[in-house]
Amino acid sequence: MVRTHRVTIQDVAVLSGLSICTVSRALRNLPNVSEKAQRQVAEAANKLGYKASAAASRLAGGSTGSVAIIAPTATAWFFAQAVEAAEEVFGDSGYDTVLVSLRNKTSVRKQVFGDLERLAQRVDGLLLLNVDLDPEEVEALEASGLPVASVGMRNVPWDNVGIDDEHAAWQATQHLLGLGHWDLAVLSSNEHSVATETPRFHGFRRALDEHHLTVHPDLVVAAGPSIDDGRRAMTELITRGARPTAVFAHCDEAAFGALMALREHGLSVPKNVSVIGIDDHPMSWFLGLSTVAQPVADQGAFAANLLCERLLNTDPPNPPSNHLLDTKLIERKTTRHKR
Amino acid sequence: MVRTHRVTIQDVAVLSGLSICTVSRALRNLPNVSEKAQRQVAEAANKLGYKASAAASRLAGGSTGSVAIIAPTATAWFFAQAVEAAEEVFGDSGYDTVLVSLRNKTSVRKQVFGDLERLAQRVDGLLLLNVDLDPEEVEALEASGLPVASVGMRNVPWDNVGIDDEHAAWQATQHLLGLGHWDLAVLSSNEHSVATETPRFHGFRRALDEHHLTVHPDLVVAAGPSIDDGRRAMTELITRGARPTAVFAHCDEAAFGALMALREHGLSVPKNVSVIGIDDHPMSWFLGLSTVAQPVADQGAFAANLLCERLLNTDPPNPPSNHLLDTKLIERKTTRHKR
DNA sequence: GACAAAATTGTAAGCGCTTACACTTTTGGC
DNA sequence: GCCAAAAGTGTAAGCGCTTACAATTTTGTC
Numbered sequence: 001m002v003r004t005h006r007v008t009i010q011d012v013a014v015l016s017g018l019s020i021c022t023v024s025r026a027l028r029n030l031p032n033v034s035e036k037a038q039r040q041v042a043e044a045a046n047k048l049g050y051k052a053s054a055a056a057s058r059l060a061g062g063s064t065g066s067v068a069i070i071a072p073t074a075t076a077w078f079f080a081q082a083v084e085a086a087e088e089v090f091g092d093s094g095y096d097t098v099l100v101s102l103r104n105k106t107s108v109r110k111q112v113f114g115d116l117e118r119l120a121q122r123v124d125g126l127l128l129l130n131v132d133l134d135p136e137e138v139e140a141l142e143a144s145g146l147p148v149a150s151v152g153m154r155n156v157p158w159d160n161v162g163i164d165d166e167h168a169a170w171q172a173t174q175h176l177l178g179l180g181h182w183d184l185a186v187l188s189s190n191e192h193s194v195a196t197e198t199p200r201f202h203g204f205r206r207a208l209d210e211h212h213l214t215v216h217p218d219l220v221v222a223a224g225p226s227i228d229d230g231r232r233a234m235t236e237l238i239t240r241g242a243r244p245t246a247v248f249a250h251c252d253e254a255a256f257g258a259l260m261a262l263r264e265h266g267l268s269v270p271k272n273v274s275v276i277g278i279d280d281h282p283m284s285w286f287l288g289l290s291t292v293a294q295p296v297a298d299q300g301a302f303a304a305n306l307l308c309e310r311l312l313n314t315d316p317p318n319p320p321s322n323h324l325l326d327t328k329l330i331e332r333k334t335t336r337h338k339r
Numbered sequence: 340m341v342r343t344h345r346v347t348i349q350d351v352a353v354l355s356g357l358s359i360c361t362v363s364r365a366l367r368n369l370p371n372v373s374e375k376a377q378r379q380v381a382e383a384a385n386k387l388g389y390k391a392s393a394a395a396s397r398l399a400g401g402s403t404g405s406v407a408i409i410a411p412t413a414t415a416w417f418f419a420q421a422v423e424a425a426e427e428v429f430g431d432s433g434y435d436t437v438l439v440s441l442r443n444k445t446s447v448r449k450q451v452f453g454d455l456e457r458l459a460q461r462v463d464g465l466l467l468l469n470v471d472l473d474p475e476e477v478e479a480l481e482a483s484g485l486p487v488a489s490v491g492m493r494n495v496p497w498d499n500v501g502i503d504d505e506h507a508a509w510q511a512t513q514h515l516l517g518l519g520h521w522d523l524a525v526l527s528s529n530e531h532s533v534a535t536e537t538p539r540f541h542g543f544r545r546a547l548d549e550h551h552l553t554v555h556p557d558l559v560v561a562a563g564p565s566i567d568d569g570r571r572a573m574t575e576l577i578t579r580g581a582r583p584t585a586v587f588a589h590c591d592e593a594a595f596g597a598l599m600a601l602r603e604h605g606l607s608v609p610k611n612v613s614v615i616g617i618d619d620h621p622m623s624w625f626l627g628l629s630t631v632a633q634p635v636a637d638q639g640a641f642a643a644n645l646l647c648e649r650l651l652n653t654d655p656p657n658p659p660s661n662h663l664l665d666t667k668l669i670e671r672k673t674t675r676h677k678r
Numbered sequence: 679g680a681c682a683a684a685a686t687t688g689t690a691a692g693c694g695c696t697t698a699c700a701c702t703t704t705t706g707g708c
Numbered sequence: 709g710c711c712a713a714a715a716g717t718g719t720a721a722g723c724g725c726t727t728a729c730a731a732t733t734t735t736g737t738c
Contacts, residue, residue, distance in 0.1 A: 008693095009695065010694080020695080020696095021697080024696060025696095053693085053694055055694080056693070056694030056695040056696090057695055057696075058695085059694080059695070060695040060696040061696050062696060
């Protein structure tokens with residue numbers, strides 16, 4: 001069966017005996033279409049295997065059938081998981097997924113948020129993963145008119161799904177403190193690239209506060225969500241002469257890196273130093289890494305679903321919702337009571 | 340500066356004092372445009388900040404400004420790395436990246452390759468990552484007219500970048516054999532979902548052949564590119580009563596899983612069992628995993644560049660090229676001479 | 679210089695869809 | 709039954725671009 005000519009809405013109109021306009025409305029489930037017409041159109045479209053042209057639809061003011069996922073990086077474990085989970089949801093809802101990795105580069109970031117019109121032209125909605133937005137960017141997003149949903153963000157004027165990052169960090173830190181450690185180092189980030197790092201740092205600080213301890217600036221070091229970054233950060237700490245008895249890493253991958261650096265410098269875990277992360281990466285169990293577990297794919301899928309709902313629901317613009325999923329402290333072998 | 344109306348090609352035409360048609364040609368660097376016109380158009384477009392509408396362009400028969408990356412999964416380390424590297428190249432060339440994860444599901448796969456027309460409608464080109472295509476799918480791809488490039492595939496009628504998978508597997512296996520092991524297990528795949536697994540299995544077998552050994556069916560077990568799969572596969576092997584003295588895993592993540600399973604069953608590595616993988620994952624160094632290193636991001640970026648070239652170059656359709664990058668055996672602590 | 683060929687530019691017809699608006703039919707109340 | 713309101717349908721004008729093809733200008737040759 002060779003078809004030389006693309007099946008257009010016109011063909012469906014002819015076959016169904018209705019006008020193009022009615023077909024268009026029927027296909028999009030708009031009101032003012034009789035059940036009979038609806039049925040005829042569905043039948044004709046189905047028989048013809050009609051698929052609307054995204055380009056034409058878009059050009060005429062309709063939807064693009066795509067959504068974009070914006071993430072600080074696409075390689076880190078968390079993001080790869082969340083992206084795939086979201087992509088699945090989008091795919092099942094008929095949307096193509098455009099992946100935009102900011103690659104932790106200011107230039108890319110400026111390019112993306114500086115020209116949201118371009119994106120708005122090409123996608124129907126945006127899913128932001130842990131993007132640490134500044135107020136101007138939030139405003140630009142609002143101005144773009146694009147429906148947005150996010151994972152791991154705070155105080156944003158759209159649907160969000162995440163964990164209580166501050167609490168998760170508090171749990172981890174509290175665990176360390178409970179073991180008698182007070183010289184705590186943090187592998188965090190001052191670059192504001194990953195949104196979850198700020199609340200996690202706050203959670204860390206709050207736990208210290210509660211024990212009447214203060215954050216020692218020399219024990220704070222930046223690390224992105226990667227093994228290499230964690231390793232580099234921990235190495236810097238050690239090289240600098242810092243000798244914390246415990247380390248809180250903002251994610252498991254950074255913690256892995258820390259474990260590496262510690263071992264490279266002859267420090268044994270947990271004998272000399274305790275280490276804890278957040279995530280519960282599949283490697284963590286094997287390495288005995290204590291951590292705070294969070295559901296990752298769930299967050300991506302959940303947020304993607306929220307976005308899809310907004311995209312489909314035309315009528316009642318519900319107020320933005322914020323959903324926090326549970327986290328759980330998992331004690332393993334990298335944390336131990338201070339001797 | 341509020342702009343109420345989208346800058347169209349019309350605006351550029353007016354400002355440059357030329358016709359829409361000439362502007363369109365100039366913007367796309369088509370022939371038959373005087374240098375003067377070219378300059379005027381560039382200037383006007385620049386001043387106006389003109390960006391062509393992808394939808395309009397596409398509808399009229401032009402390009403979409405997007406490419407799709409198709410991968411068996413998006414979560415495995417290899418794929419996350421390759422995807423991000425490719426996405427960067429595409430982004431720098433002005434293309435949006437549509438991510439399509441097959442999620443190792445036949446249904447998704449059929450859906451994607453069964454309706455390439457849909458994709459052809461929405462993207463200008465395709466980058467396939469280790470997709471183990473059957474002949475019909477290759478044919479469908481050819482029929483779609485979409486420019487294609489790939490990573491890790493064999494005998495395909497388009498540009499490909501990869502490593503010599505058979506050789507890499509041979510290197511790994513040879514290493515094991517050289518250490519005196521002859522009861523070798525393989526964590527491979529019979530599902531034909533990841534393209535590199537077949538040649539790797541062949542490489543494994545060839546090494547055995549050369550030592551006049553044969554592959555023992557009981558020591559072959561399927562495992563996708565994930566820690567969980569590796570763990571499950573190794574557990575199955577052990578539960579089944581198999582007692583190989585060495586294990587070759589088709590990728591490092593599967594090897595990690597194998598290490599876990601071995602430890603869970605009280606088998607120590609490398610004392611009781613040697614383990615080797617392929618990849619050189621960032622964790623491998625830390626775990627002391629012997630492996631065959633391959634450049635991953637390079638492959639993704641390289642293939643993406645090849646695709647971009649095809650997309651841009653209008654004139655000479657060069658014959659498809661195949662590029663093999665080097666691999667290197669890295670001996671670490673999970674492999675040891677058989678006692 | 680004249681003239682054909684080559685190079686450049688413009689005209690206008692779509693691409694396939696959405697949507698304002700006009701038109702026709704149905705519905706419901708009295 | 710009558711009539712206004714409501715519901716359903718159709719007409720036609722774009723959306724912003726590409727591309728035959730026609731029109732114009734430039735180039736090259738003798």
